[in-house]
Amino acid sequence: MARRLSSAHLSACLFTAICLLTSAPVGAAQGDIALDEVLALGEATPWSVADRKAASTPTQAQLKEPTGFVSAVERQSGEHATPADLAARSAGVTVRDQGHNQPASISLRGSSSEQVTVVLDGMPLNGLAGGGFDLTALPAPFVRRLSVARGALGARYGSGALGGAVDIELLAPARGERRFFGELGHGSFLTFDASLGGALGFDITSVLVSAYARTSRGDYPFLYDPTPLVADDALIERRRENNASQRYGALARVHRDGAVKLDLLLEADGGLRGVPGAVQAPTRTAEQRDARALLLGKASGAAFGTEFEGRLGARLGFLEWSSDRHAPEPWQHEYHVFAELNAKRFFGVHALELSARLGHEGLTGPSHGTHDRPLAALFAGGELELGPFALLPAVRAEFVGERFGLSPKLGISLAITDDIELRANAGRSFRAPSFGELYLEQGSVSPNPDLTSETAIFGDAGIEARLSPTTTMPLSLRGAASGFVTRHDDVILYELHAPMRIKPYNLGRALVWGGEFEAEAALALKRASLRLRAAYTLSFSENQSGDSRYDGRDLPFHPRHRLTSRLDVEVWRLSAHLGAELQSRQQVNRSNTDALDGRARIDAGVSARLHRPSGLRLTAELGNLFGAQGQDLYGYPLAGRTFHITLGFDADLTPAKDSP
Amino acid sequence: MKSSLSLSIALALVTAACSTSDGPERSNTFEELLVFDAAALKKDDGVAANSARPAGIAAVAGKLFVALGNLTLDCMAPAGPGYLAVIDLASTETTEEEAGYRLIELPSACRNPQNVLAWEDSVAPRVFVACAGEYGWGETPSEALVAVDAVNEAPLFTTVFDGAGAAVTPGKMARLGSSLLVGDGNAGRLFRIDANSGELDPAFEQGIELCAPHATLGWQMTGDVLVSESSVFATCFATSELVELDADLNLVSTRVIGSGAQVLASTGDELLVGDTIDNALYAFDLSHEPIAQVQGSDRLGMATNQILVNGDRAFAITSTDNTIQVIDLSKARGGDFSTARVVDQIPTASSTSPDATNTNPYLGAIAGGHLYVTLMGACTPDGDTAGNRLIRVELGEGD
Known part of the structure; x- marks a missing residue:
């Protein structure tokens, strides 16, 4: 079973060990730079020089929500982690993981996946049919870092962000940069992945391109209990079937400096995956294919004492799902386009920001028909500095088709000292029903075009403190503690409305609090560094739907405790990490009569820099070190122990004058 | 109508030598008796593919009667007329020969047969077949009740509920003297029918409203009906109510239990209620007036389609995990139901099926010391291959 390493696993580990022992030494001290002060909580130890510089800058989400509770997580070079894995290192997150090669979306502060907006440079990525964004769909090597912003943040992120938002930043070229990078990886269950890219700077224009491919058979073994209510009977070893996946992607970015800065981003990805079904009833021929293309343009500059920024974006999405891969169904396709103009003016230490956004989105599918709706939003926000207080009011008025919603928010911060800050926020957001909820008619699923928007109001308050390193004490400490409460109203739930027919209704009401x-500690020495960070979430929920059968009970898929931690150590040319994730049990139904067990997993990895000029690095990772067998939301066993080896390079050929 | 195509007797003896920490060792097996062949069933014009989809089953007059839904592959609509497959019980007693079945085509007013009730009668044994049609959504109503002569294997009469107002989907049935009680799968109603004529009781032509529709969702469904001596019990699924009536169908009591009370069974001195949302099993002491719930509940793990009682064993057919759970009632009586219950579970996957896993055991009947269970198969082209079967399970009494 999965708990035992196969010969392939052992060969891979042996190969890694040999490489670590025999790699040629290169000038190590040159690259051992003391870490800059890190502004974001939860950041990982960056590997490359470029990454280290990036780590010191606040993320877009942190700039948008300076009084909010926003965690930023960097992707490390060579790290075999999906964007979902990165997001999982933040507090407030529960990953809704359907297993190796299968979708993973996230919940924030007890929300559903639909109630989390995933944005990329201002473009919402959530599919128009609903269901939340699959964070495994985006090629991991394209991701530079992501931020997890928690709370009902519709004022900034628009309709949908009831639990919060995940703001993804992709790789971007820097001025004058000349850099080539790539990764080649191999892992468990016949997984192979590769990426290749380069960044070139010409005077004021910089270009970055990258390509990505991944294939995985995904046929992991697991122990199956055909008689789960019988104690002590024998388990059967099975392999997950129809779980293969292929994924491809391409990224191109152009940046032009000058009085008017221009950015252009083109990202496309697509692939196919088997749909394995439920453990008791596998589907051996079901398959899903999808493709997405994004085009984003941004121009920014200043005039009349005001900063202006204009954005244009278009997203196309394609999806096909068939129960028999040999008899494909018609494609479902969707689009989302928008234009946004933003102006920000400073009045001394105060600032006023206004923006207007117009858009349109539509979906055509065999089970939806053809539908579209216009989008329009006005945003106004301010930053008032009143001594140690900062006051940030914001409001967004928004039309999603004919549905109107107002999303106000007020954030306050109080700087007690330079290193200790109190923060509090309150706001309201809404989520307009998806096209799926409004129009999907398939099999036993009926549409409900009369749905109204879900809403949430929230409040949170907390403290953040930091200890900055000094020349005599190269230790930095950070800690943040916060409490939150969110009330969800008119939650859209699918209910039986006739024999064998379900339909969405605005039925739910719930309270979530916790x-x-x-916490993070970083020690940066001349030839070594150490970073330890942890995030813990305590969360309570209460169903308040008014149905006596469910009132007062926990919401399903809502673990009370979740702890993640990670230790990164870097010595000379070697680095290692050890990560842990513990999650308590979670209910799977509203009446709380059935639950998924809690789970704990330990991950570990080592990395060696083999050749400094080329940035050649070999990374070996073991996932789920002790082979703990968890379950996905539908009870399907997740993969046991896994390995992944990545050989990567990152050759920074930037002329010396631009080097750090 | 006779099937001209092959039947299979697979003798797949399967699996699971199971034991519990406090139960006796036993080996549960099942025999796969036959495969229902969709090709023998008529298809409507324009229907590309059909599937037999065996559902309800009853034993009477030395025969098994199995409702064949004859549905589209996704199970969402009838693909043609409904059928009853008739199997001589004697032919199942040997594994040396092929078990055969004959087909009875049901009237066009009765499509998608789901539930079958055996009506023992020394003179005129028969079976009643409840057809769900298209659950009231179709352009042409095909929800009806048909009585079939168990000896001559021919339809006797058809009862159409056209005077009952809102569309009726006849569902679960129970015998009350010479009357047949029929639950409405499209509302919280109960109908009484003369079992000899098929006439609706004029006093209840609109049916008896057992439960009001769900306040928000606006619908209701009679989950099950059961007669125990002089009492009638029914469940209303949408509001999870257990309703008790007297023999004259006067209301005795109503109570909310669990989240999705649906399946009913009687052990003689206890009423078992299966909750298909909470996946739980509750017990009520029938000696109390009105009945009283026995403390505790049993976790079934998965939603049960049907519970059949034989002696001190209850068999819970659960299509969601493809097992038949066996419950030792002697350990459950008079105490916490969850403390000592599962003797065994019988996975229904057959090693000889081309796609063995997704069997979807649906409904069953007990006859001649055996439990017969229909395997519907999943409602996808992929799952269909493991379904469309009839299996037989040894009851294993006394161990």
Whole structure:
């Protein structure tokens, strides 16, 4: 079973060990730079020089929500982690993981996946049919870092962000940069992945291109209990079937400096995956294919004492799902386009920001028909500095088709000292029903075009403190603790409305409250560094739907405790990490009569820099070190122990004058 | 109508030598008796593919009667007329010969047969077949009740509920003297029918409203009906109510239990209620007036389609995990139901099926010391291959 390493696993580990022992030494001290002060909680130890510089800058989400509770997570070079894995390192997150090669979306502060907006440079990525964004769909090597912003943040992120938002930043070229990078990886269950890219700077224009491919058979073994209510009977070893996946992607970015800065981003990805079905009833021929293309343009500059920024974006999405891969169904396709103009003016230490956004989105599918709707939003926000207080009011008025919603928010911060800050936020957001909820008619699923928007109001408050390193004490500490409460109203739930027919209704009402804690310690020495960070979420929920059968009970898929931690150590040319994730049990139905067990997993990895000029690095990772067999939301066993080896290079050929 | 195509007797003896920490060792097996062949069933014009989809089953007059839905591959609509497959019980007693079945085509007013009730009668044994049609959504109503002569294997009469107002989907049935009680799968109603004529009781032509529709969702469904001596019990699924009536169908009591009370069974002194949302099993002491719930509940793990009682064993057919759970009632009586219950579970996957896993055991009947269970198969082209079967399980009494 999965708990035992196969010969392939052992060969891979042996190969890694040999490489680590025999790699040629290169000038190590040159690259061992003391870490800059890190502004974001939860950041990982960056590997490359470029990454280290990036780590010191706040993320877009942190700039948008300076009083909010926003965690940023960097992707490390060579790290075999999907964007979902990165997001999982933040407080407030529960990953809704359907297993190796299968979708993973996230919940924030007890929300559903639909209630989390995933944005990329201002473009919402959530599919128009609903269901939340699959964070495994985006090629991991394209991701530079992501931020997890928690709370009902519709004022900034628009309709949908009831639990919060995940703001993804992709790789971007820097001025004058000349850099080539790539990764080649191999892992468990016949997984192979590769990426290749380069960045070139010409005077004021910089270009970055990258390509990505991944294939995985995904046929992991697991122990199956055909008689789960019988104690102590024998388990059967099975392999997950129809779980293969292929994924491809391409990224191109152009940046032009000058009085008017221009950015252009083109990202496309697509692939196919088997749909394995439920463990008791596997589907051996079902398959899903999808493709997406994004085009984003941004121009920014200043005039009349005001900063202006204009954005244009278009997203096309394609999806096909068939129960028999040999008899494909018609494609479902969708689009989302928008234009946005933003102006920000400073009045001394105060600022006023206004923006207007117009858009349109539509979906055509065999089970939806053809539908579209216009989008329009006005945003106004301010930043008032009143001594140690900062006051950030914001409001967005928004039309999603004919549905109107107002999303106000007020954030306050109080700087007690330079290193200790109190923060509090309150706001309201809404989520307009998806096209799926409004129009999907398939099999036993009926549409409900009369749905109204879900809403959420929230409040949170907390403290963040930091200890900055000094010349005599190269230790930095950070800690944040916050409490939150969110009330969800008119939650859209699918209910039986006739025999064998379900339909969405605005039925749900729930209260979610709890605490989030993040801590980080970093020690940066001349030839070594150490970073330890942890995030813990304590969360309570209560169903308040008014149905006596469910009132007062926990919401399903809502673990009360979740702890993640990670230790990164870097010595000379070697680095290693050890990560842990613990999650308590979670209910799977509203009446709380059935639950998924809690789970714990330990991950570990080592990395060696083999050749400094080329940035050649070999990374070996073991996932789920002790082979703990968890379950996905539908009870399907997740993969046991996994390995992944990545050989990567990152050759920074930037002329010396631009080097750090 | 006779089937001209092959039947299979697979003798797949399967699996699971199971034991519990407090139960006796036993080996549960099942025999795959036959495969229902969709090619023998008529298809409507324009229907590309059909599937037999065996559902309800009853034993009477030395025969098994199996409702064949004859549905589209996704199970969402009838693909043609409904059928009853008739199997001589004697032919199942040997594994040396092929078990055969004959087909009875049901009237066009009765499509998608789901439930079958055996009506023992020394003179005129028969079976009643409840057809769900298209659950009231079709352009042409095909929800009806048909009585079939169990000896001559021919339809006797058809009862159409056209005077009952809102569309009726006849569902679960129970015998009350010479009357047949029929639950409405499209509302919280109960109908009484003269079992000899098929006439609706004029006093209840609109049916008896057992439960009001769900306040928000606006629908209701009679989940099951059961007669125990002089009492009638029914469940209303949408509001999870258990309703008790007297023999004259006067209301005795109503209570909310669990989240999705649906399936009913009687052990003689206890009423078992299966909750298909909470996946739980509740017990009520029938000696109390009105009946009283026995403390505790049993976790079934998965939603049960049907519970059949034989002696001190209850068999819960659960299509969601493809097992038949066996419950030792002697351990459950008079105490916490969850403390000592599962003797065994019988996975229904057959090693000889081309796609063995997704069997979807649906409904069953007990006859001649055996439990017969229909395997519907999943409602996809992929799952269909493991379904469309009839299996037989040894009851294994006394161990």
